[in-house]
Amino acid sequence: MRAMGIIIARDLRLGMRAGGALGAGLIFFLSVVMVSAFAIGPDLGLLSRVGPAILWIGALLASLLGLERIFAADHEDGSLDLLQLAPLPMEAVAAAKGIAHWLMTGLSLAVAVPVFGILLGVSGKALFAAALLLLVGTPAITFLGLIGAAVSVALPRAGMLVAILVLPFTIPVLIFGAAATESAIAGEVFGTPFKLLLATALFGFVIGPVAAAAAIRLARS
Amino acid sequence: MPVSDLANPHRFLRFARWGVPLFALLAVALIALGLTLGFLAPPERDQGESVKIIFLHVPSAWLSMGIFAFMAIAALGTLVWRHPLADVAQKAAAPIGAAFCVVCLVSGALWGRPAWGTYWQWDGRLTSVLVLLLIYLGIIALWRAFEEPGLAARAVSVLTLAGSINLPIIKFSVDWWSTLHQPASVLRFGGPTIHPAFLTPLLVSALGFAFLFGALLMAAMRNEILRRRVRTLRILAASGAQ
Numbered sequence: 097m098r099a100m101g102i103i104i105a106r107d108l109r110l111g112m113r114a115g116g117a118l119g120a121g122l123i124f125f126l127s128v129v130m131v132s133a134f135a136i137g138p139d140l141g142l143l144s145r146v147g148p149a150i151l152w153i154g155a156l157l158a159s160l161l162g163l164e165r166i167f168a169a170d171h172e173d174g175s176l177d178l179l180q181l182a183p184l185p186m187e188a189v190a191a192a193k194g195i196a197h198w199l200m201t202g203l204s205l206a207v208a209v210p211v212f213g214i215l216l217g218v219s220g221k222a223l224f225a226a227a228l229l230l231l232v233g234t235p236a237i238t239f240l241g242l243i244g245a246a247v248s249v250a251l252p253r254a255g256m257l258v259a260i261l262v263l264p265f266t267i268p269v270l271i272f273g274a275a276a277t278e279s280a281i282a283g284e285v286f287g288t289p290f291k292l293l294l295a296t297a298l299f300g301f302v303i304g305p306v307a308a309a310a311a312i313r314l315a316r317s
Numbered sequence: 318m319p320v321s322d323l324a325n326p327h328r329f330l331r332f333a334r335w336g337v338p339l340f341a342l343l344a345v346a347l348i349a350l351g352l353t354l355g356f357l358a359p360p361e362r363d364q365g366e367s368v369k370i371i372f373l374h375v376p377s378a379w380l381s382m383g384i385f386a387f388m389a390i391a392a393l394g395t396l397v398w399r400h401p402l403a404d405v406a407q408k409a410a411a412p413i414g415a416a417f418c419v420v421c422l423v424s425g426a427l428w429g430r431p432a433w434g435t436y437w438q439w440d441g442r443l444t445s446v447l448v449l450l451l452i453y454l455g456i457i458a459l460w461r462a463f464e465e466p467g468l469a470a471r472a473v474s475v476l477t478l479a480g481s482i483n484l485p486i487i488k489f490s491v492d493w494w495s496t497l498h499q500p501a502s503v504l505r506f507g508g509p510t511i512h513p514a515f516l517t518p519l520l521v522s523a524l525g526f527a528f529l530f531g532a533l534l535m536a537a538m539r540n541e542i543l544r545r546r547v548r549t550l551r552i553l554a555a556s557g558a559q
Contacts, residue, residue: 243475243476243479246475247459247472248462254462257458257462260451260454260458261455261458261476264448264452264455264480265479267448303479307475307478307479310396310475311471311475314475315468315472
């Protein structure tokens with residue numbers, strides 16, 4: 097547990113110092129919101145109806161953005177080798193790195209949703225629901241994305257590939273997340289779609305680190 | 318000769334020499350028989366003649382899922398048993414599976430237009446098959462991204478096993494979301510609900526397409542083995558020249 101905490105703290109520190117991860121995801125999210133507003137047109141009535149969907153798409157794309165770096169940076173400077181020699185099982189390492197990545201991207205996206213939602217004219221209740229549901233949905237995306245990040249760890253330029261590999265796996269998260277937001281706007285906050293979203297997140301939390309650890313071990317054997 | 322003898326690439330190549338033409342011949346004969354029987358079948362009550370695309374659509378749908386299951390087993394073969402031909406089979410099967418997936422989607426769209434009045438609908442079955450195609454394309458892209466075949470095989474195997482959770486979703490999508498696509502009518506508890514006049518040609522043509530997959534797979538595996546030999550020879554030649 098303590099070792100995992102140390103890895104999380106280290107990744108967070110590295111992320112802050114490099115400065116890229118935290119800001120870039122948010123800026124990208126804002127860009128997606130802005131671009132869709134331009135594409136749809138400035139009709140606030142229409143925007144408020146498709147707003148929650150745009151927020152989900154933006155959050156999904158922004159979460160995919162930095163996935164590639166989760167393991168690649170450690171692979172390049174050799175610290176992944178050291179982590180493998182450490183007594184901590186690789187599954188725990190992968191989980192810790194996933195948590196650190198989510199704290200840097202997913203959490204900030206969920207926090208930013210109310211602000212960006214106002215730009216799209218989404219109503220107050222829907223804003224709150226979307227933010228809360230993204231808080232559940234983004235960890236699912238990150239932990240499913242761990243698999244893609246680990247599988248392509250040995251590749252020099254994996255950015256686009258990781259997004260292609262991970263996107264199909266995140267479709268259930270998007271479906272249930274958008275459906276849960278819809279039903280939250282309609283008044284049923286904890287309906288079936290929310291439970292399914294939660295189930296997907298838990299499923300990702302279990303399978304993501306295990307598959308990622310297997311992929312990393314295999315890539316170096 | 319036990320099947321396990323094929324584990325040896327040399328023996329496999331010897332087997333493929335007559336296996337490929339044999340399977341191809343069986344495929345052509347069975348597909349021709351299945352399609353002929355299908356076209357002689359009476360027109361369906363509601364859909365008339367357009368139903369006959371089923372003899373192309375359903376076998377390719379089955380194969381697109383079956384080939385992914387085959388790849389998942391081959392992935393286990395790579396990771397668990399370290400079988401020397403498992404990753405060759407995996408790599409060779411991926412483009413064939415993707416092609417059957419495309420055939421399934423396109424023929425389904427062409428059939429959907431007269432039957433449902435639309436080429437495409439975001440229905441559970443249709444969408445999950447599209448996701449299957451995306452996973453296939455991702456796997457092919459990952460194969461091509463690596464230079465070292467052994468490394469690629471291990472990475473792809475993990476992805477293939479993770480992607481196989483989509484197979485039960487496709488299978489049961491028509492029961493979970495009964496939106497547009499009809500529910501299962503052949504592989505279901507309580508036996509098929511299709512009239513034998515359609516079922517027999519369907520099964521014959523499905524068997525023919527399965528042999529077609531076998532022939533294509535063996536030919537592609539043979540190419541892959543030879544390609545790896547060339548690669549090894551090149552590396553040896555390059556290191557010998559120093």
